[in-house]
Amino acid sequence: xxxxxxxxxxxxxxxxxxxxxxxxxxxxxxxxxxxxxxxxxxxxxxxxxxxxxxxxxxxxxxxxxxxxxxxxxxxxxxxxxxxxxxxxxxxxxxxxxxxxxxxxxxxxxxxxxxxxxxxxxxxxxxxxxxxxxxxxxxxxxxxxxxxxxxxxxxxxxxxxxxxxxxxxxxxxxxxxxxxxxxxxxxxxxxxxxxxxxxxxxxxxxxxxxxxxxxxxxxxxxxxxxxxxxxxxxxxxxx
Amino acid sequence: xxxxxxxxxxxxxxxxxxxxxxxxxxxxxxxxxxxxxxxxxxxxxxxxxxxxxxxxxxxxxxxxxxxxxxxxxxxxxxxxxxxxxxxxxxxxxxxxxxxxxxxxxxxxxxxxxxxxxxxxxxxxxxxxxxxxxxxxxxxxxxxxxxxxxxxxxxxxxxxxxxxxxxxxxxxxxxxxxxxxxxxxxxxxxxxxxxxxxxxxxxxxxxxxxxxxxxxxxx
Numbered sequence: 001x002x003x004x005x006x007x008x009x010x011x012x013x014x015x016x017x018x019x020x021x022x023x024x025x026x027x028x029x030x031x032x033x034x035x036x037x038x039x040x041x042x043x044x045x046x047x048x049x050x051x052x053x054x055x056x057x058x059x060x061x062x063x064x065x066x067x068x069x070x071x072x073x074x075x076x077x078x079x080x081x082x083x084x085x086x087x088x089x090x091x092x093x094x095x096x097x098x099x100x101x102x103x104x105x106x107x108x109x110x111x112x113x114x115x116x117x118x119x120x121x122x123x124x125x126x127x128x129x130x131x132x133x134x135x136x137x138x139x140x141x142x143x144x145x146x147x148x149x150x151x152x153x154x155x156x157x158x159x160x161x162x163x164x165x166x167x168x169x170x171x172x173x174x175x176x177x178x179x180x181x182x183x184x185x186x187x188x189x190x191x192x193x194x195x196x197x198x199x200x201x202x203x204x205x206x207x208x209x210x211x212x213x214x215x216x217x218x219x220x221x222x223x224x225x226x227x228x229x230x231x232x233x234x235x236x237x238x
Numbered sequence: 239x240x241x242x243x244x245x246x247x248x249x250x251x252x253x254x255x256x257x258x259x260x261x262x263x264x265x266x267x268x269x270x271x272x273x274x275x276x277x278x279x280x281x282x283x284x285x286x287x288x289x290x291x292x293x294x295x296x297x298x299x300x301x302x303x304x305x306x307x308x309x310x311x312x313x314x315x316x317x318x319x320x321x322x323x324x325x326x327x328x329x330x331x332x333x334x335x336x337x338x339x340x341x342x343x344x345x346x347x348x349x350x351x352x353x354x355x356x357x358x359x360x361x362x363x364x365x366x367x368x369x370x371x372x373x374x375x376x377x378x379x380x381x382x383x384x385x386x387x388x389x390x391x392x393x394x395x396x397x398x399x400x401x402x403x404x405x406x407x408x409x410x411x412x413x414x415x416x417x418x419x420x421x422x423x424x425x426x427x428x429x430x431x432x433x434x435x436x437x438x439x440x441x442x443x444x445x446x447x448x449x450x451x452x453x454x455x456x
Contacts, residue, residue, distance in 0.1 A: 179391035
């Protein structure tokens with residue numbers, strides 16, 4: 001009987017060793033696949049940054065962001081007489097055709113003229129007609145060095161980062177500027193809509209107002225890079 | 239053979255001998271001293287290679303001498319070689335095409351900096367007329383776009399007076415160049431002087447170097 005008992009113990013010992021080995025193997029596979037046993041699994045935002053895309057480069061990789069207006073403004077003279085409270089429907093022959101494709105939602109930055117229709121504020125930008133409302137909402141400009149490739153720059157997506165709070169936003173190239181006098185006087189080498197700078201700097205101006213007359217003060221400072229994945233969604237990267 | 243034929247043949251032979259003697263004996267010398275070594279020399283369509291000074295004997299007469307070298311503009315000269323004389327021809331090939339281009343690029347850059355950054359207002363018609371011949375059409379179009387569509391950018395613009403301080407050719411090929419320049423600007427309102435670096439990209443358009451892009455760099 002004692003011999004049988006010893007045999008049982010030996011078999012049990014071997015089985016335990018196999019179980020422990022199998023558990024260790026599973027653990028190693030999990031570690032190999034998910035990069036570590038500790039911490040929650042991270043979902044990729046697809047927000048990798050690139051110095052260049054399609055051979056295009058940005059004029060600078062950082063700088064002060066100027067405060068641009070939208071290409072549309074509330075028509076306070078209400079010349080069209082439509083009185084639409086939420087903007088206008090694309091295709092309305094009385095309106096600008098800068099933006100195509102969908103209903104233009106009034107930007108939240110417009111606190112005035114809420115009962116007025118939006119009309120073109122003087123053109124569609126340097127690239128002309130043909131942007132979507134979302135591209136207009138998050139438009140971005142620099143003094144692009146086209147070098148004969150102007151159309152290639154259009155609609156390219158750029159990620160702006162405020163290094164102070166690490167907020168990031170994806171914007172679309174839809175305009176040229178600012179004038180060099182703005183670069184010369186304030187050090188501002190880019191521009192974006194209120195939706196962009198208000199998100200990045202938590203304010204419409206105030207402490208981060210870049211129009212200081214001091215090119216080196218880093219007010220409204222951000223870094224710029226192309227989005228490596230150009231199919232990324234425009235807007236804040238949460 | 240009759241006597242008449244003998245006279246004709248003898249006469250022709252004498253003339254040929256005289257002509258050959260004239261060509262061989264009645265000669266002068268040509269010495270070509272080019273400003274560069276290893277040049278090609280063409281004398282009335284006959285080509286020679288020359289390592290340094292070139293010397294040859296030529297029958298008396300008028301010649302076109304062409305001296306050429308890769309990377310330089312060719313130089314042609316007419317010379318007369320007299321009997322028993324030595325004609326010395328000094329040929330200055332000047333600067334190489336590349337050196338000339340580099341000089342033109344730096345001149346274009348300096349002219350641009352002086353003109354582009356000196357203004358009462360950058361929206362003035364006179365100012366725009368001055369910069370137009372210095373920049374490419376694409377760059378001019380965007381400049382005009384800014385002037386017409388972004389009036390806010392030019393509000394309270396201070397008049398500026400600028401002089402180029404230095405310019406360095408960073409990249410060069412036969413059609414494109416990049417120059418890093420330094421400028422000193424004086425704000426005519428406040429008197430404040432600032433020194434800034436400017437990066438310029440130039441393009442060769444219709445044999446002229448034009449600014450295709452400029453930006454202030456830190």
